[in-house]
Amino acid sequence: MTSTSSTLVLDPDSARQGYDRAETVRVAVLGVGMMGQDHARRLATLTAGAELVAVSDVDVARTDAVAKEFGVRAIHDPKAAITDPEVDALVIATPGFTHEELVLLALDAGKPVLCEKPLTTSAQTSRRIVEKEAELGRRLVQVGFMRRFDAGYQQLRALIASGEYGAPLFLHCAHRNATTPPNFNSEQLMLDSVVHEVDATRFLTGEEIVAIRVIAPRSSTQAPEGLRDPQFVIMETESGVLVDVEIFVNTTFGYEVRTELVAEKGQARIGQHEGIVTQSAAGWGGSIAKDFKERFGAAYDIEFQRWIDAVRDGSNVDGPGVWDGYAAAAVCEAGVRSLHTGERVEIDLGPRP
Numbered sequence: 324m325t326s327t328s329s330t331l332v333l334d335p336d337s338a339r340q341g342y343d344r345a346e347t348v349r350v351a352v353l354g355v356g357m358m359g360q361d362h363a364r365r366l367a368t369l370t371a372g373a374e375l376v377a378v379s380d381v382d383v384a385r386t387d388a389v390a391k392e393f394g395v396r397a398i399h400d401p402k403a404a405i406t407d408p409e410v411d412a413l414v415i416a417t418p419g420f421t422h423e424e425l426v427l428l429a430l431d432a433g434k435p436v437l438c439e440k441p442l443t444t445s446a447q448t449s450r451r452i453v454e455k456e457a458e459l460g461r462r463l464v465q466v467g468f469m470r471r472f473d474a475g476y477q478q479l480r481a482l483i484a485s486g487e488y489g490a491p492l493f494l495h496c497a498h499r500n501a502t503t504p505p506n507f508n509s510e511q512l513m514l515d516s517v518v519h520e521v522d523a524t525r526f527l528t529g530e531e532i533v534a535i536r537v538i539a540p541r542s543s544t545q546a547p548e549g550l551r552d553p554q555f556v557i558m559e560t561e562s563g564v565l566v567d568v569e570i571f572v573n574t575t576f577g578y579e580v581r582t583e584l585v586a587e588k589g590q591a592r593i594g595q596h597e598g599i600v601t602q603s604a605a606g607w608g609g610s611i612a613k614d615f616k617e618r619f620g621a622a623y624d625i626e627f628q629r630w631i632d633a634v635r636d637g638s639n640v641d642g643p644g645v646w647d648g649y650a651a652a653a654v655c656e657a658g659v660r661s662l663h664t665g666e667r668v669e670i671d672l673g674p675r676p
């Protein structure tokens with residue numbers, strides 16, 4: 324997209340006091356690996372009101388290559404990108420363990436951030452972000468739980484909220500990936516993958532998760548040596564809804580994310596049949612997405628548009644925020660503990676600032 328006109332106008336008194344409505348939000352993407360490049364393309368070609376102005380990655384050659392591809396500035400120091408006066412807002416798409424530092428710096432700079440999930444990889448570090456944002460007194464951080472923007476999840480949430488099927492009793496979830504990136508470890512099945520079901524459970528039921536148990540059955544011979552894949556996760560919500568998740572990240576053939584609701588007076592499923600289902604002499608069936616970019620492509624597009632719209636109107640966040648990121652981090656941390664001990668672990672989020 325070529326940006327034409329005015330950029331964000333900072334309040335002259337304080338960079339932290341908010342933006343005026345403006346034509347274009349100048350965005351830098353930090354971390355331009357697989358996901359960051361996809362988001363850079365989204366901002367450069369699709370998201371109305373956004374202008375991709377810079378990319379930054381600790382991998383200098385990658386920064387230069389991606390900057391060249393999109394015709395934007397390459398900023399080699401990610402911290403300099405955060406404070407750059409020609410950058411209004413940031414997308415953080417670096418690995419989870421780097422998020423805390425970068426998000427805190429963005430809060431210092433008073434800039435809106437869309438941070439990919441997970442917010443951070445521990446409850447304590449996410450809590451620091453919650454507290455810092457509360458001290459600032461304005462919301463600046465949105466977390467990239469894109470499933471909240473998926474049509475199926477929104478329909479299921481509305482169905483539960485309507486009460487038509489009575490109270491929810493179970494959510495049965497399956498989360499399957501074809502393969503994992505190199506060095507993906509057994510904790511990451513929880514921290515990087517099941518974190519989506521943790522957030523989706525909170526989104527669908529409107530309740531916090533109070534306990535979790537993780538069981539690792541035999542591992543698939545198709546999984547890399549030493550990886551405990553698959554795993555089976557059982558979560559309990561405040562009112563006693565039971566949520567089970569089969570997480571299996573080396574299916575070898577495709578990407579699948581399903582949820583089945585069992586409620587008192589009815590049942591519903593999402594994620595089973597995406598796209599067309601055919602029937603011919605060749606057989607019956609549909610296609611299976613190859614990865615999350617295909618399965619949730621529309622959700623990422625909506626997520627980005629709504630975020631940019633929120634930045635333009637000064638509200639900065641339209642979707643999951645830091646408390647959602649913190650709650651998910653706390654549940655996942657408990658899940659990792661359970662994976663190692665086999666015990667049911669309770670979660671206490673403490674007071675919400």
Ligand SMILES: NC(=O)c1ccc[n+]([C@@H]2O[C@H](COP(=O)([O-])OP(=O)(O)OC[C@H]3O[C@@H](n4cnc5c(N)ncnc54)[C@H](O)[C@@H]3O)[C@@H](O)[C@H]2O)c1
Nearest residue numbers: 354355356357358359380381382401416417419421439440
């Ligand atoms: N929402 C989703 O469905 C989804 C899908 C995939 C990945 N993700 C998330 O996106 C993030 C990135 O994942 P990915 O798969 O693209 O990883 P990746 O490894 O492909 O890319 C990460 C990039 O960040 C760079 N980097 C590392 N530390 C950095 C730092 N301190 N500053 C700047 N750059 C740094 C690396 O050099 C690399 O280019 C993760 O948080 C991941 O969980 C989300």
Ligand SMILES: O[C@H]1[C@H](O)[C@@H](O)[C@H](O)[C@@H](O)[C@H]1O
Nearest residue numbers: 440500515516517519572615
């Ligand atoms: O980082 C990715 C991403 O978040 C995907 O949405 C999820 O399906 C994968 O399991 C995870 O590794």
